[in-house]
Amino acid sequence: MRAIIDAVSAGRIAPGEGSTLASLVAAYAHGINIATVELRIDDIDWKLEKLLSKVEKSVSLALRKRAETQAASEDMVRPKAPTHATAVGAIVLYGEPKIDEPLVRAWARTIASPSNHDTERVRARVCI
Secondary structure (H helix, E strand, O other): OHHHHHHHHHOOOOHHHHHHHHHHHHHHHHHHHHHHHHHHHHHHHHHHHHHHHHHHHHHHHHHHHHHHHHHHHHHHHHHHHHHHHHHHHHHHHHOOOOOOOOHHHHHHHHHHOOOOOOHHHHHHHOOO
């Protein structure tokens, strides 16, 4: 642009020619800027896709691991559920549990309760 201004000032080219040349240079510079921005956007898009792919793999792995851990926990807990339910039922029926009292105290009353006609059955069913 400086060369065009100098040429117009020195009278080597007419002001109209200088204006036309300046418009061409500005359009060319604008095209270069657009191309540069498009390249940067494409680069960012590629990096984003790469990061997204990594995140998807990590999330997939974490979900699979979580499902396996949960299944293992359920397999470990499920066989104990009937015994636990029986113990809770016995505590409720025979242990007279109190609010804010540790259940172990109500359990001790359940086992020791003389009014419990099924004490032996409760003890046999629930081994704590």
